[in-house]
Amino acid sequence: MDTLETRELRYFVAVAEELHFGRAAERLGMAQPPLSRAIQQLERRLGVCLLQRNRRGVRLTGAGEVLLHEGRAALDATAAAARRTRRAGGADSPGGPRGRLVLAVKAAASHELLRKLLDAYAAEPDSAEIEVLPCGISEQEELLRDGRADVALMHTPWNSLAGFDSEALTTEGQVAVLPAGHPLAARETLSLADVRDVPDLPLARWPTQGTYAPGPGPEIHNQTQLAQLIALGRTVAVVPDSARSWLWAEHTAVPLTDAPPVVTHIAWPAHSRSLALAGLIRTAARL
Amino acid sequence: MDTLETRELRYFVAVAEELHFGRAAERLGMAQPPLSRAIQQLERRLGVCLLQRNRRGVRLTGAGEVLLHEGRAALDATAAAARRTRRAGGADSPGGPRGRLVLAVKAAASHELLRKLLDAYAAEPDSAEIEVLPCGISEQEELLRDGRADVALMHTPWNSLAGFDSEALTTEGQVAVLPAGHPLAARETLSLADVRDVPDLPLARWPTQGTYAPGPGPEIHNQTQLAQLIALGRTVAVVPDSARSWLWAEHTAVPLTDAPPVVTHIAWPAHSRSLALAGLIRTAARL
């Protein structure tokens, strides 16, 4: 009947993630019995069975899956409220810091665009201070959701824009990056099929949502590593056009005819109302 | 440092909405002093001044505005978690009710489409039960956010799809609905300028977000009322093509050449993961 408390959600999410009361309690910094009791109370209040306590471990019920998902979203929203409020604090003092904005960008992506955006925005009449927060591409959405960032430069098709407002800024093609001496490097253009089926050059794999797709290619952790592996003739990678800026002399980029185009968007939490953010978006749209 | 509690958010939102501790306390069913103290604690914990207590009333600071906005979103997300979990409860019992879905539709909009959608979905192999929740167009987004609904049929440009996933279903033009005898009713087509400037027929006004735009036309509360006023020759309205289904004999619909097209979307909370919902969306996309 009454509303869920943040504490209850935190407890349930911990248990649902660990699937183990003892470990969850440890993670929460508390003893196991009160945690068990809190979850029981939660189930009673919701009138729903959340966990299947088998003799030997715990499993989520359907309702539990729902609460895990929705509860995470609610906790994110709550954390975002706290963080954004703190960040806005003190913005009243006349002459004080105008609300700072945190911009999440995938490290080293959209170099040029980012530089132009920051310069253009700084030149605006009353621009806020922008803090650039470099992060992995899969973190951006989380940062925006839980309030650690206010706005992000995202790249479809890798990022999902679901749940955010966004505006498309630029579109670019993709290129295959090959070792300079490789036979394919002499071609004018390539197709995805061409680079997927090179026996001596397995396609590099990078993590999506923290896990690597199966495949023969090496697992890539960062750009420098990728650059080196390509230069050594051990792999080939498909990257957006703008990545040419960080290529080495031993690399050759060949345009791909059938790779999906990469669109850079500026994205922000839906219904964000902030003058500073609106100004940044306006500036970006004019680039 | 630590996380905001739902209770604190509820208290703050009440005070921020009422701008009056006494009334807020009454609304919350509690006494005023503990409420004052709770807000003070909240400010201390966040390290931020949220309210400007003038002698004689209360005003929001910038940080307070942020917390009001973000706090409402967090409370909505929390309420949604509770509601959707309750709704999913019992879905485990084999043969029990497969997760019910609540579909929010503007009353009387998209008749035909809705009927086709419900029929087609019911014919699917393992379809869930769909509860149709008729509501005003401005309520739909709120219902989706706070979990009272799982999916909605929305109409741009009236609804905002920001924050939701969505898929476009149909596009239609708009028509002007005039009293049958009116001179303009004889025309083949009209432009928006034509209907806006008819001296004897001021354009009907309906509420957007609960308030009426200023203007000479009558304020409309429901469709029947609108139909009657048009039939009486007192007003003219611009409505989507599909609204022809509820017109009277005394009405004439004339296509508008320059009205923005109305797109019907099926929309749902971003990142919703539910088999029943996925099935409904798939069915809708095939129509």
Added chain:
DNA sequence: GTCCTGTCATACCTGCCAGGTATCACCGAG
């Protein structure tokens, strides 16, 4: 079968804090 181990639930206690009542301090209107 009999341990032992790992798990979650129960019983019971305690200290903190949310919330209540009574009252104060302050200011503007008359």
Added chain:
DNA sequence: CTCGGTGATACCTGGCAGGTATGACAGGAC
């Protein structure tokens, strides 16, 4: 000046969150 209306303070109390100790129960090893 007094009065009404506001939010803040002082102080008390009951409920509940959380801790400790222990139980119930199921597997696995043998």
